[in-house]
Amino acid sequence: MKGLTILGSTGSIGMSTLDVVARHRDKYRIVALTANRDVDGMLVQCERFTPEIAVMADTDSASRLAKGLSQRSIATEVLSGLRGLEIAASIPSAEIVMAAIVGAAGLLPTLAAVRAGKRLLLANKEALVVAGHLFMGEVEAHGAEILPIDSEHNAVFQCMPDDTREGLKHCGVKRILLTASGGPFRTLPLEALATVTPSQACAHPNWEMGRKISVDSATMMNKGLEVIEAHWLFHAEPEKIRVVLHPQSIIHSMVEYVDGSVLAQLGNPDMRTPIAHALAWPHRIESGVGSLDLFEVARLDFDQPDLQRFPCLRLAYQAIQAGGTACAILNAANEVAVDAFLSERLAFIGIAAVVEETLQRIPVQPAEDLETLLDTDRQARVVAEQVMQNRVSSSGIS
Numbered sequence: 167m168k169g170l171t172i173l174g175s176t177g178s179i180g181m182s183t184l185d186v187v188a189r190h191r192d193k194y195r196i197v198a199l200t201a202n203r204d205v206d207g208m209l210v211q212c213e214r215f216t217p218e219i220a221v222m223a224d225t226d227s228a229s230r231l232a233k234g235l236s237q238r239s240i241a242t243e244v245l246s247g248l249r250g251l252e253i254a255a256s257i258p259s260a261e262i263v264m265a266a267i268v269g270a271a272g273l274l275p276t277l278a279a280v281r282a283g284k285r286l287l288l289a290n291k292e293a294l295v296v297a298g299h300l301f302m303g304e305v306e307a308h309g310a311e312i313l314p315i316d317s318e319h320n321a322v323f324q325c326m327p328d329d330t331r332e333g334l335k336h337c338g339v340k341r342i343l344l345t346a347s348g349g350p351f352r353t354l355p356l357e358a359l360a361t362v363t364p365s366q367a368c369a370h371p372n373w374e375m376g377r378k379i380s381v382d383s384a385t386m387m388n389k390g391l392e393v394i395e396a397h398w399l400f401h402a403e404p405e406k407i408r409v410v411l412h413p414q415s416i417i418h419s420m421v422e423y424v425d426g427s428v429l430a431q432l433g434n435p436d437m438r439t440p441i442a443h444a445l446a447w448p449h450r451i452e453s454g455v456g457s458l459d460l461f462e463v464a465r466l467d468f469d470q471p472d473l474q475r476f477p478c479l480r481l482a483y484q485a486i487q488a489g490g491t492a493c494a495i496l497n498a499a500n501e502v503a504v505d506a507f508l509s510e511r512l513a514f515i516g517i518a519a520v521v522e523e524t525l526q527r528i529p530v531q532p533a534e535d536l537e538t539l540l541d542t543d544r545q546a547r548v549v550a551e552q553v554m555q556n557r558v559s560s561s562g563i564s
């Protein structure tokens with residue numbers, strides 16, 4: 167029986183993880199669950215999985231949760247804040263930690279799991295985008311094990327040789343082909359992008375996900391973040407990572423070898439597959455995902471990404487080439503801009519513009535230590551807000 171902590175258990179990945187765990191109660195035991203402010207969602211999960219601890223982001227949510235638990239006579243201990251998240255991430259009774267908080271908010275708790283030497287199921291790609299170099303150094307130093315949950319990276323992991331630490335060339339890999347659906351606006355006339363709404367952006371054609379990653383998929387910043395993620399996870403130079411538009415989301419990514427072989431991982435677009443893979447690796451367990459019906463799929467299409475339609479993808483490649491704190495700036499500006507778009511303070515096409523201008527305004531520094539990265543994250547959020555203010559005051563619209 168393996169103990170499991172889920173950071174971000176009330177979200178899309180968190181709930182899919184609990185769905186897989188519920189199918190294997192003989193193999194996995196929930197030790198800790200964490201959420202932001204969804205007290206009702208957390209109460210339901212605690213009732214069903216009786217974790218040792220549950221963590222809420224703030225003290226108010228935590229005390230409401232504690233009250234609800236005591237009314238139901240559930241003995242789960244309630245903690246709050248960053249300290250609570252770090253305790254959940256490093257608790258000795260959990261061998262496995264699912265990192266599924268969204269955004270840079272997940273960085274410190276995810277790092278706590280790394281430093282405790284856990285098997286880390288990494289969904290929180292922003293943690294690697296902000297602090298990739300430092301993060302991978304900590305993984306090495308503490309003997310942690312990372313299994314990628316992002317469907318593309320999980321697919322690449324399944325198609326890769328065992329050890330890529332010496333670099334791709336060393337193990338005969340020519341390049342990584344990261345597939346991308348192109349999101350809901352792949353074929354929308356360019357001029358219509360100016361007026362798309364948050365609900366249109368969140369209506370992904372193939373995947374059901376949280377709102378932030380759904381918007382990232384619509385701008386293709388998600389794929390940009392994934393290029394950065396792949397760079398760190400697989401020790402791959404950015405020019406060895408190619409993005410391939412594949413609207414059906416059936417091939418989750420591919421690895422091309424020097425002998426001309428291309429290995430792909432296919433499956434229905436359902437995150438329970440990579441979750442089950444990573445939970446049980448190197449074994450296989452059922453995930454609840456149905457068989458892929460190739461006759462129903464019938465065809466698989468591929469295309470080049472259009473960088474005019476998707477400037478965020480270009481910005482992400484530029485940030486990784488710039489190195490240092492550039493990816494932390496890119497990520498923070500994107501989080502601020504996406505949040506503003508979701509609350510209808512910024513137009514969809516303003517997202518890339520805000521990220522680009524924030525990158526132009528902040529000088530890139532070497533990203534040696536956590537303090538520098540956290541300072542950069544804070545600074546980029548302030549600058550991105552200023553950029554948005556200026557856009558509104560100079561044009562009257564965002």
Ligand code: NAD
Nearest residue numbers: 174175176177178179201202267268271289290291375376
């Ligand atoms: P989501 O918004 O559905 O869930 C996020 C979870 O994090 C929730 O439990 C929420 O309560 C918690 N949370 C949010 N802000 C927090 C904060 N400040 N402090 C503490 N907890 C906080 O997001 P999601 O779609 O499940 O995505 C989670 C992560 O997984 C993201 O990094 C995303 O990029 C990645 N990912 C998601 C999918 C998917 O299919 N949803 C696929 C690949 C990767």
Ligand code: MG
Nearest residue numbers: 316317318392
């Ligand atoms: Mg992905």
